[in-house]
Amino acid sequence: MRSSKPILLVEDDDVDVMTVQRAIKDLKITNQLVNTANGEEALEYLKDENNKKPCFILLDLNMPKMNGTEFLKIVKADEALKKIPVIVLTTSGAEQDIVESFRLGAAGYMVKSIDYKKFVETIMAIDLCLSSSELSD
Amino acid sequence: MSLHVKIILIVLAVVGLYAAFDYASQYFLVLPSFVALEHNEARSTMRHCIGALRREISNLDQFTKNRAASDETYRFVKDQNSDYSSTNLGVESLMKNNLNLIYICDITGKVVWGEIRDLETNETIQLDELPAGPWPQTHPLLGHKTIQSSTTGIFLTQRGPMLIASRPIITSRNEGPIRGTFITGRFLNNSALAAVAAQVPVDLKVWTIADGSVPAKERDVLNHIKKAESQFYICKSRDKLLHVYTLFPDIQRVPALLMRADIHRDTRTKGIAWLIRSNLLSNLTAGLSVMLVLLLLLRGTVVAPIQKLTSHVIAVGKNKDMSARLSMQRSDEIGTLAQEFNRMVERLTQARKKLLEQSHSLGKAEMASRVLGETRKRAAELEEAYRKLGNVNQELKDFAYIVSHDLKAPLRGIKTLADWILSDCADKLGDQANEQMNLLLERVERMYHLIEGALQYSRAGRSEEKRTQVNLNNFLPEIISMVVPPENITVTIENELPVIECEEVHIMQVFQNLLSNAIKYMDKPQGWIKVGCVEQDGFWKFSVADNGPGIEEKHFEKIFKIFQALPTSPDFEGTGIGLTVAKKIVELYDGKIWVESKVGEGSTFFFTLPMQEVGAKDAKLEANITC
Numbered sequence: 225m226r227s228s229k230p231i232l233l234v235e236d237d238d239v240d241v242m243t244v245q246r247a248i249k250d251l252k253i254t255n256q257l258v259n260t261a262n263g264e265e266a267l268e269y270l271k272d273e274n275n276k277k278p279c280f281i282l283l284d285l286n287m288p289k290m291n292g293t294e295f296l297k298i299v300k301a302d303e304a305l306k307k308i309p310v311i312v313l314t315t316s317g318a319e320q321d322i323v324e325s326f327r328l329g330a331a332g333y334m335v336k337s338i339d340y341k342k343f344v345e346t347i348m349a350i351d352l353c354l355s356s357s358e359l360s361d
Numbered sequence: 362m363s364l365h366v367k368i369i370l371i372v373l374a375v376v377g378l379y380a381a382f383d384y385a386s387q388y389f390l391v392l393p394s395f396v397a398l399e400h401n402e403a404r405s406t407m408r409h410c411i412g413a414l415r416r417e418i419s420n421l422d423q424f425t426k427n428r429a430a431s432d433e434t435y436r437f438v439k440d441q442n443s444d445y446s447s448t449n450l451g452v453e454s455l456m457k458n459n460l461n462l463i464y465i466c467d468i469t470g471k472v473v474w475g476e477i478r479d480l481e482t483n484e485t486i487q488l489d490e491l492p493a494g495p496w497p498q499t500h501p502l503l504g505h506k507t508i509q510s511s512t513t514g515i516f517l518t519q520r521g522p523m524l525i526a527s528r529p530i531i532t533s534r535n536e537g538p539i540r541g542t543f544i545t546g547r548f549l550n551n552s553a554l555a556a557v558a559a560q561v562p563v564d565l566k567v568w569t570i571a572d573g574s575v576p577a578k579e580r581d582v583l584n585h586i587k588k589a590e591s592q593f594y595i596c597k598s599r600d601k602l603l604h605v606y607t608l609f610p611d612i613q614r615v616p617a618l619l620m621r622a623d624i625h626r627d628t629r630t631k632g633i634a635w636l637i638r639s640n641l642l643s644n645l646t647a648g649l650s651v652m653l654v655l656l657l658l659l660r661g662t663v664v665a666p667i668q669k670l671t672s673h674v675i676a677v678g679k680n681k682d683m684s685a686r687l688s689m690q691r692s693d694e695i696g697t698l699a700q701e702f703n704r705m706v707e708r709l710t711q712a713r714k715k716l717l718e719q720s721h722s723l724g725k726a727e728m729a730s731r732v733l734g735e736t737r738k739r740a741a742e743l744e745e746a747y748r749k750l751g752n753v754n755q756e757l758k759d760f761a762y763i764v765s766h767d768l769k770a771p772l773r774g775i776k777t778l779a780d781w782i783l784s785d786c787a788d789k790l791g792d793q794a795n796e797q798m799n800l801l802l803e804r805v806e807r808m809y810h811l812i813e814g815a816l817q818y819s820r821a822g823r824s825e826e827k828r829t830q831v832n833l834n835n836f837l838p839e840i841i842s843m844v845v846p847p848e849n850i851t852v853t854i855e856n857e858l859p860v861i862e863c864e865e866v867h868i869m870q871v872f873q874n875l876l877s878n879a880i881k882y883m884d885k886p887q888g889w890i891k892v893g894c895v896e897q898d899g900f901w902k903f904s905v906a907d908n909g910p911g912i913e914e915k916h917f918e919k920i921f922k923i924f925q926a927l928p929t930s931p932d933f934e935g936t937g938i939g940l941t942v943a944k945k946i947v948e949l950y951d952g953k954i955w956v957e958s959k960v961g962e963g964s965t966f967f968f969t970l971p972m973q974e975v976g977a978k979d980a981k982l983e984a985n986i987t988c
Contacts, residue, residue, distance in 0.1 A: 340780045
């Protein structure tokens with residue numbers, strides 16, 4: 225990934241945030257991780273012209289105020305934002321959520337595994353995948 | 362009055378009428394002819410009397426003729442010799458010839474000889490009609506003109522009628538000239554009459570009309586005869602006698618005598634009466650026998666069938682037994698009546714049946730509408746319950762989701778943090794702390810899996826997929842590939858598997874769990890798993906057999922309980938819900954699951970699924986709820 229662009233993480237659970245942070249560090253990914261606790265904040269960030277558009281968004285589906293699906297809808301509806309790949313983070317692996325996410329245009333999904341190592345592997349896979357198919361701005 | 366009696370009366374009346382008619386015909390037709398016959402006979406008898414009388418007269422005439430046409434008599438007229446007179450003319454002669462009178466007159470009328478005697482008293486009789494002096498030439502007994510001339514017949518005298526014969530006296534050679542008249546006579550007294558009557562024979566009575574000796578009764582007869590101008594008059598007397606009257610003329614052809622013949626009718630009458638009576642009797646007998654025959658025939662043809670019909674009609678009416686049918690095989694009106702009655706009863710039965718059916722169906726319809734109303738109510742209630750169930754279901758799902766998410770999240774946090782602590786500070790902690798951290802991590806993982814297992818268990822069987830026809834022959838290989846059996850384990854399908862109706866997920870989970878268990882616990886270097894199916898008592902009995910470590914009998918029940926997993930190899934996670942989920946699913950389909958095993962040899966897990974009515978029942982239920 226282009227190290228210039230940040231990775232937007234939309235996640236409310238602090239341990240999960242730490243997990244992502246640690247994973248990125250372990251993988252030596254240099255992109256900046258921007259974290260917003262919920263969908264609204266994330267939208268604000270995205271809407272803010274001052275901020276760089278992230279190279280991809282890690283989106284937690286279960287969030288207060290605005291859950292992930294709603295955020296996804298809005299983002300994908302926005303002309304400026306919809307190009308950004310969104311990876312959906314989900315706890316359950318329940319098909320409904322995944323199918324719905326893909327329908328709404330998610331680029332991929334990730335199950336929040338209890339195994340940290342697995343989580344790191346998944347991040348790596350995402351990174352590889354997105355690097356090879358990076359869209360220009 | 363019953364038909365039978367009426368018929369008897371009718372027949373009796375007919376017979377009586379016939380008898381009466383017959384009798385009347387006898388009386389008015391036969392009798393008169395018989396009477397006529399009788400009369401004819403009477404007349405004939407009278408004719409015989411007349412004939413007899415005439416014969417007497419004729420005999421007398423013959424005698425007279427003989428005496429008259431004789432030379433002695435011829436000479437005697439002239440010379441009146443005493444030889445002749447003593448020989449022929451005396452009393453002896455009279456008596457010998459039964460004569461009362463001999464007279465000989467000459468041509469002038471002078472009486473040459475004349476004697477009238479009563480033969481019984483021997484008295485001489487004087488008759489004015491036959492005087493002793495010379496007779497007038499106009500005397501009826503005289504005046505013979507020719508040789509053959511004769512005057513015979515009845516001559517009325519003052520002493521009663523007389524048979525008389527008068528002949529001219531001529532020679533023996535019947536030559537004239539006539540010298541005189543020879544006259545003989547016999548009184549027609551009772552004996553003479555009796556003699557005449559005896560010839561017939563019959564009772565004969567004679568009266569002289571002129572002298573008024575005719576009794577009063579007979580005088581009417583005279584008038585009758587004179588008026589009717591018939592020769593005879595017949596009448597009945599009270600004492601069973603038939604009187605036949607006739608008139609006998611004298612020598613001058615004037616009716617002089619009234620003759621009456623009495624004919625006994627006794628036998629005749631009796632005979633007729635008997636004949637009529639016997640005829641009547643025979644007719645009556647014939648009539649009665651005809652009547653009997655008629656009765657029997659009528660009874661057989663008409664009365665008995667009608668009685669039968671009547672009693673049948675009454676029985677049907679009384680007993681309301683509509684099923685009885687009159688079996689009358691006749692082609693006449695009675696048969697028609699019976700048939701029509703049968704048909705009528707049949708129609709009545711049908712109408713009644715229809716009425717009953719209608720009322721039934723009406724009743725049924727009422728019932729049906731009531732039932733329908735009830736059903737709708739129940740259906741509404743069911744719908745409500747179903748809706749509530751759906752709500753509960755949804756709540757459970759939400760709960761499960763929430764539980765899984767909200768419980769797992771902090772758990773994940775704990776695990777991650779503990780993980781980092783261990784990896785960051787391993788060297789700082791010391792062995793004990795390290796081990797404790799490891800144990801901590803293990804416990805956390807265990808909890809995670811338990812939650813996962815609990816979630817899976819609660820979710821098991823509650824999918825919302827429709828039941829479909831699953832061909833296990835196609836599906837099972839898929840499931841087998843999903844569980845990824847290692848190379849040392851061969852999985853075979855023993856026989857043809859059926860097509861069952863179920864949710865795909867369910868049967869998949871059951872087989873998946875059983876197969877993965879078999880793989881998980883396999884302790885032999887060369888392992889096999891055999892999947893089979895047999896039909897038993899309306900169920901499909903599936904089997905998953907392996908040659909694994911086997912299970913102790915005391916664990917047979919336990920292993921199906923939640924979270925009861927036997928120790929496994931550390932490579933696999935055993936949440937202990939696999940069999941529990943399988944059991945839940947199998948029992949959802951009203952099946953059973955159990956295990957048979959020998960420790961060290963292997964285990965066979967069996968489960969049953971009922972055969973196909975399941976689908977049909979469900980479909981019906983679904984369909985009915987929507988109405």
